[in-house]
Amino acid sequence: MAVNVVILGAGQGKRMHSALPKVLHPLAGKPLLAHVIATARALKPARICVVYGHGGEQVPDALRAPDLVFVKQEPQLGSGHALKQALPHVDQRKDTLVLYGDVPLIAAQTLTALTAGTGERLQILTAEIDDPRGYGRIVRNAKRAITAIVEEKDATDKQCRIREINTGIMLLPGKRLAGWLDQLTNRNVQREYYLTDVVTLALKDRVRVESCAPSDSWEILGVNSKQQLAQLERIYQSRTATRLLEAGVTLADPLRIDVRGELRCGRDVRIDVNCVFEGAVEIGNGAQIGANCVLRNTRVGAATRIEPFSLIDDAAVGKNCRIGPYARIRPGTRLAESVHIGNFVEVKAATIGAGSKANHLAYVGDASVGKRVNIGAGTITCNYDGANKHRTVIEDDVHIGSDVQLVAPVTVGKGATIGAGATITKDTPPGELTVSENRQKVIRGWKRPVKKVRSEE
Numbered sequence: 001m002a003v004n005v006v007i008l009g010a011g012q013g014k015r016m017h018s019a020l021p022k023v024l025h026p027l028a029g030k031p032l033l034a035h036v037i038a039t040a041r042a043l044k045p046a047r048i049c050v051v052y053g054h055g056g057e058q059v060p061d062a063l064r065a066p067d068l069v070f071v072k073q074e075p076q077l078g079s080g081h082a083l084k085q086a087l088p089h090v091d092q093r094k095d096t097l098v099l100y101g102d103v104p105l106i107a108a109q110t111l112t113a114l115t116a117g118t119g120e121r122l123q124i125l126t127a128e129i130d131d132p133r134g135y136g137r138i139v140r141n142a143k144r145a146i147t148a149i150v151e152e153k154d155a156t157d158k159q160c161r162i163r164e165i166n167t168g169i170m171l172l173p174g175k176r177l178a179g180w181l182d183q184l185t186n187r188n189v190q191r192e193y194y195l196t197d198v199v200t201l202a203l204k205d206r207v208r209v210e211s212c213a214p215s216d217s218w219e220i221l222g223v224n225s226k227q228q229l230a231q232l233e234r235i236y237q238s239r240t241a242t243r244l245l246e247a248g249v250t251l252a253d254p255l256r257i258d259v260r261g262e263l264r265c266g267r268d269v270r271i272d273v274n275c276v277f278e279g280a281v282e283i284g285n286g287a288q289i290g291a292n293c294v295l296r297n298t299r300v301g302a303a304t305r306i307e308p309f310s311l312i313d314d315a316a317v318g319k320n321c322r323i324g325p326y327a328r329i330r331p332g333t334r335l336a337e338s339v340h341i342g343n344f345v346e347v348k349a350a351t352i353g354a355g356s357k358a359n360h361l362a363y364v365g366d367a368s369v370g371k372r373v374n375i376g377a378g379t380i381t382c383n384y385d386g387a388n389k390h391r392t393v394i395e396d397d398v399h400i401g402s403d404v405q406l407v408a409p410v411t412v413g414k415g416a417t418i419g420a421g422a423t424i425t426k427d428t429p430p431g432e433l434t435v436s437e438n439r440q441k442v443i444r445g446w447k448r449p450v451k452k453v454r455s456e457e
Helices: 032-042 058-063 079-089 108-114 174-183 195-204 226-246
Strands: 004-009 047-052 068-072 096-100 121-128 137-140 146-150 164-172 208-212 257-265 275-283 294-296 311-313 340-343 346-348 357-360 363-365 367-369 380-382 392-394 405-407 410-412 433-436 440-443
Touching: 004 032, 004 079, 032 047, 032 058, 032 096, 032 108, 047 058, 047 079, 058 068, 068 079, 079 096, 079 174, 079 195, 096 108, 108 121, 108 164, 108 208, 121 195, 146 195, 146 208, 164 174, 164 195, 174 195, 195 208, 226 257, 363 367, 405 410
Parallel strands: 004 047, 004 096, 047 068, 121 208, 257 275, 275 294, 294 311, 340 357, 346 363, 363 380, 367 392, 380 405, 392 410
Antiparallel strands: 096 164, 121 164, 137 146, 137 164, 433 440
C-alpha cells in the first residue's frame, strides 16, 4: 500500500554560514532537498509533503511541483512539531514515512525495505557508525529490543558510548500518528518536541518497534556544514565514477570528474581529468573528452573529439567532429558530422553543415552555414544591430578569408569566396570572389586556386 512521505526541511543550518536555506544548497548540481524528493517519488507515494521554515518562500519557490505540498513550520519547535504541521495534508489512513531534506543520499532500495513490512508497527532506520557524535542513540534491552531513542544532549555518559544511532528516518502507523503527536512534550534540554519520543508511546500502546539498516552507511549522512556538504559531494561523485567505469567508460582519474545531472555514454568513451557534466549529457561511441571541459545539456556524436578547455552548452555535436581547444559552443548550436571548430572559436544559435571548418579565432552567431565551408581566422558574423538580432546565411562550398565581417542580414551564395579583410553588407553572388576595398565589389570570372598535387619523388 502506498505511504505518505513527509520531508522535514525547516532547519536554519547556522553552520552553513549562508543566507540560502540549508536544504537548497547544491549537491551534484541540484538542491539537497531535490535529491530527497526524487528518491521519494521513486516510491510512488500517496502524497509528498515538504515542511519548510527558515528562508521563507525560497524553498517552495525553488522546487514547486504539482505532486508536492509545502507546509510552513513557524516557529520551529522540533521534529515532532514539524511533522504535526503536515498532518492535515496527508491521508491518515496510510502509514507515514518521515525523511529529511538534508539527508540527500538515502537510497530508494533502503526505503523500500523500511516500508515493506505488514501490520501495525513503528519502523526505525538505524545505523552503527564509528563516530556517533551529534546523533540520537538507540537504547536496547537485554533481548535487543528497542526501548528508547535518546538525543545526545539528554544522554548519559553510558548512552553516549552507544554506536547505534537514530537516522531520524522512520515509518509511523497512520492510525496512531495524530494521537502520538498530541502526547509529545518538550520536557528536555532543548525544549523541543522530539519525534523520537514516539518510541515510548508505541511501546506503551504495545505497537511493534522494529528497525532496519541502510545498505551503506553513507546513505544516512546529513549536511550541517560546508565541510559535510563537500564530503557528500565526493561520495556522490565517487559512486557516479564507479558506475561509469563499470559501464566501460575510461576515466583518466575517477577522483577528478563531476557529474551534475545525467551522463550517458556509449562504448569506448574516454574522459580526461577535471571535466564537468551538467544537466542531460549524452556522449556517443568512441568519443573523447579532453581535460577541463564543461558540457551542459549536450549531445556529442560518435568518434568526436572535444579538445581541452572547451565549453559546450545546450548544443548538439555530430559524429566525427573536432572541437577546441578553448572553443565555446553556445545554446542553440547544431553541428553536423565532421565539423571542425578550433581554438578560440565561439558559435551561438547556429547550424553548421557537414565538413565545414572554423579553425581559428572566429565568431559564428545566429547563422546557417552550409556544407564544406571554410571560415577564416578573425571572421565574425555581425548579428546585432544594437536593437535586434539578424541571421547570416552561408551556403555550401563557401570560402571566407581572414578578418571578414559579415553584417547580418546577409547571404553568401553557394561556392562564393570572400577576400581577406572584407566587410560584407550585401548578399554576395554564388561562385564569385567578393572583396571590399573602399567599397564592396564583385570580381566576375575569378577562379579559386586549386591545391597542387605533389608528384612522388
